[in-house]
Amino acid sequence: MKKNLRFKNNINSDSNNQNRNFNQRKQPKEVIFDLQDDYNRIPNDMQQPKSLHPNGWQPSKNNEVPDYIEPIHNNILEKETAKQHQDVDNLVSQFIPDYHEKVAVELKNVSLSFKISNDKIDNLKEYVIRTIKRNKEKSRKFKALDNVSFKIYQGEKVGVIGFNGAGKSTLLKIVSGVYDCDSGEVTTNGIIAPLLSLGAGFDYNYSGKDNIFLNGAILGYTEKFLKSKYNEIVEFSELEEFINFPVKNYSSGMLAKLGFSIATVVNPDILIIDEILSVGDVKFQKKSNDKLKSLMGSGTTVLLVSHSIQQIRNICDKALWINEGKVVAFDEVNKVCDAYLKAAQSASKDQLKNISLE
Numbered sequence: 001m002k003k004n005l006r007f008k009n010n011i012n013s014d015s016n017n018q019n020r021n022f023n024q025r026k027q028p029k030e031v032i033f034d035l036q037d038d039y040n041r042i043p044n045d046m047q048q049p050k051s052l053h054p055n056g057w058q059p060s061k062n063n064e065v066p067d068y069i070e071p072i073h074n075n076i077l078e079k080e081t082a083k084q085h086q087d088v089d090n091l092v093s094q095f096i097p098d099y100h101e102k103v104a105v106e107l108k109n110v111s112l113s114f115k116i117s118n119d120k121i122d123n124l125k126e127y128v129i130r131t132i133k134r135n136k137e138k139s140r141k142f143k144a145l146d147n148v149s150f151k152i153y154q155g156e157k158v159g160v161i162g163f164n165g166a167g168k169s170t171l172l173k174i175v176s177g178v179y180d181c182d183s184g185e186v187t188t189n190g191i192i193a194p195l196l197s198l199g200a201g202f203d204y205n206y207s208g209k210d211n212i213f214l215n216g217a218i219l220g221y222t223e224k225f226l227k228s229k230y231n232e233i234v235e236f237s238e239l240e241e242f243i244n245f246p247v248k249n250y251s252s253g254m255l256a257k258l259g260f261s262i263a264t265v266v267n268p269d270i271l272i273i274d275e276i277l278s279v280g281d282v283k284f285q286k287k288s289n290d291k292l293k294s295l296m297g298s299g300t301t302v303l304l305v306s307h308s309i310q311q312i313r314n315i316c317d318k319a320l321w322i323n324e325g326k327v328v329a330f331d332e333v334n335k336v337c338d339a340y341l342k343a344a345q346s347a348s349k350d351q352l353k354n355i356s357l358e
């Protein structure tokens, strides 16, 4: 029995050109598999009698399908599908030697819980009374990410979508290394530029200059690297005159400018963006958008959280839909966005706050 199997990953005939551009992978090649041969390779004790094999089975004379047929049929199909995926992976790795090394971000069964207080102590008197009575604040654990697994290949642009509180920002923080997961495994390959909450890592009592080194160190840049890039950062931020002032005297726009300039001074392999912000004044907004566009250029892996579905469709080629800390879907961007919009029709107002379904 021959069966055509749609092969998701592109085998590029030029083995030197291993850029995993998702657009290239939109035209799948077809690989012919001999399923009968696969079936014969299933250990004997797992094989169903030939007569029960879905393709060899004959209906009884009165055309009634015995009850036991369907589970057997499904079981065999499941095994065949899993086996085909494995075969495809093995086949591709023969053509592309570092096929398995081209992963930019991989999460395997990642979970993270936050401790949440049930009853908040909001004054000192209550705190003292509770401490004396040894009646501690009650807290419970809240699972923000629950067994999340996915694999992003280099060069892919992935939009992360989900209703309010779904776990999108937490996921980006896990990938950026801001949070450690409770269980599971996080793998990233390459230099990461995380554009999370700009200016979040600043110490307000220090000057802009000191914060370039402080914030840069938090982002994982070395002192030597920051020294070599110091002038570039200051020039891009347009804060030359104010760089020796404590940042507590900066406006929020100035803080955002400095934060953006520090985070984007690297040429990242992986760009992580929690909402594309309009940073600073109109002139700086244009400059920062141009910079983002150039950083997002070919070859850079992008992980973007956005409440604008249109923005996700425009920028990304895949979408990861998270709901209540779990992966709902991870697939081609329009397919996932369409399903998400359908689900949004029955979502509550709270779940959709600030979310643009346009």
Ligand SMILES: Nc1ncnc2c1ncn2[C@@H]1O[C@H](COP(=O)(O)OP(=O)(O)OP(=O)(O)O)[C@@H](O)[C@H]1O
Binding pocket: 114, 115, 116, 144, 162, 163, 164, 165, 166, 167, 168, 169, 170, 171
């Ligand atoms: N530091 C924290 N401590 C306790 N709970 C937290 C913390 N950070 C996030 N949470 C909770 O974890 C859940 C996921 O939060 P997260 O910010 O990742 O969601 P989100 O999908 O980005 O939401 P939104 O779209 O509203 O920004 C929320 O219920 C949030 O209240």
